[in-house]
Amino acid sequence: MERTFTETSNVGEIVKTFPKAGDLFKSYRIDFCCGGNRPLLEAINEKNLSADEVIGNLNTLYQETKALHNTTIDWDNASNGELIDHIVNKHHRYLNEELPQLSPYVTKVFRVHGAEHPHLGRVHKLFNELKVELEQHLMKEETSDFPLILTLEENPTDENYAKLQKVVDELENEHSHAGDILKELREITNDFTPPEGACGSYRLVYSRLENLESDMFDHIHLENNVLFPRSVVRA
Known part of the structure; x- marks a missing residue:
């Protein structure tokens, strides 16, 4: 190795x-x-x-x-099932591991440095808001929304198309809100730049928040711009 x-x-x-x-x-x-x-x-x-x-x-x-993080797929030729598997196994897996692991670091940095750097209170609040929303979002996608996309391939009825369009609108709104939280996190952390002399935990939190943002951008792109548009369009 x-x-x-x-x-x-x-x-x-x-x-x-x-x-x-x-x-x-x-x-x-x-x-x-x-x-x-x-x-x-x-x-x-x-x-x-x-x-x-x-x-x-x-x-x-x-x-x-x-x-x-280096997995590459030809999205034009991949099936919806392959794309969903990729999203779940890469992006959902990453979030399910990273969100609970990063949480105690965010809390620790706020507790230790919050008095000196008040913006860390906002970082703590935004991260926890994002964490709860994403955890619920992932469960909904895996237990309800993604199965509906696959069902539609087998049973392309008007009712299923209408149901999926409503689902996609809701998911895209949730993606938009998550994106707004990430934008605010970037703004209040000065582009995830830790202050001079910041301790290791402080720098770790900023670095991992930036990695979280990067993965989320790839994740949302695959759903909003690849999976959803072709799923709601009749063959």
């Missing part, structure tokens, strides 16, 4: 380059915040951990995440 990170890699730089490494380090109780400016091996040895295990798991997680 390709080793992107080695014993000499700087702990803080690893999390900066690969934000999800923060979750792995947290599970091993490796300090990537105040103790992030040191080689990975030093941090591993401090906790009496296996270097082979930690570094191996880190590189595996990196390759898996990289592969997940």
Whole structure:
């Protein structure tokens, strides 16, 4: 397996380059915040951990995440079923993992730095609003809306077309609201630029919010501009 990170890699730089490494380090109780400016091996040895295990798991997680975000499909020739599978397995999976993992970091940064940086209260509120809305949105898509799209292929009745058009309008409105929240998050964080001297957790939150925005843009594009238009148009 390709080793992107080695014993000499700087702990803080690893999390900066690969934000999800923060979750792995947290599970091993490796300090990537105040103790992030040191080689990975030093941090591993401090906790009496296996270097082979930690570094191996880190590189595996990196390759898996990289592969997940580099998936390419010919959308013009892919079926609705293939496109839905891709959306669920890539974008829904990402959100289902990332939203609960990122949540405690957002809360921690607000609790520790909110008095100095009042805008973090708004970040905390917006993130949690987005989290609740997206969790409900994903469940609705997977249990109701996507099955309706597939049903329509087998049973293209006027009633099903009318039902799907209503569903698509609702989903697009929800996408628009999520997009508005992401735009406000970008604005109040100065394009996700942490203040000078920000701690590792502060920088981690901003980096992962920016990654969340990027994935959401790809996600919404596939639904609004590819899946939905061709699903509501009669063959």
